Amino acid sequence: MIVYVAPGETRSVVLPYSEVCMYLRVAGRRMRCEIQERDGRLPAVQLFDDDGRPFSFPITLGEAGFHRDNHGRIYTET
Numbered sequence: 001m002i003v004y005v006a007p008g009e010t011r012s013v014v015l016p017y018s019e020v021c022m023y024l025r026v027a028g029r030r031m032r033c034e035i036q037e038r039d040g041r042l043p044a045v046q047l048f049d050d051d052g053r054p055f056s057f058p059i060t061l062g063e064a065g066f067h068r069d070n071h072g073r074i075y076t077e078t
Contacts, residue, residue, distance in 0.1 A: 004075045005066065007037040010048075013065060013076055020063040024056055031055065033064055035074055043074065 005011055014030050021027040024047075032048040036058055044058035045066060061067065066076045 001078050002075050003078055004073050005035050006074070007035045007043060010034045011076065013078070015047075016063075016065040018063045018065070020059050024059075026055070033066075035061075035066070 003011065010032055012030055012032050014028065015021045015026050015033075017027040026047065032052075034046045034048070035043050036046050037043045043061055045061060045064035046058045047055040047064070049055045061074060066074055068074055
C-alpha cells in the first residue's frame with residue numbers, strides 16, 4: 001500500500017536496509033520519521049527514538065525508504 005506524506009508530517013515506518021540505515025543500526029526497525037523541508041533545500045527525514053527524541057542526523061528520503069511520484073509528491077510503501 002502506498003502512503004503519501006507531506007513535509008512536517010510524522011509517520012511510523014519500517015526502515016529499509018539502505019547503507020545509512022545499516023550504518024545507524026536501524027535497518028528493519030520500526031521508527032517514527034518526520035519529513036523536513038528547510039529553506040528550499042531537498043527534503044530530509046528526521047528519525048525519532050522511542051522516547052520521541054531526534055535520533056542521529058536527518059537522512060535523505062531514499063535512505064529512509066521514501067520516494068517521489070511523477071508529480072513530486074513524497075510517498076512510502078507500507
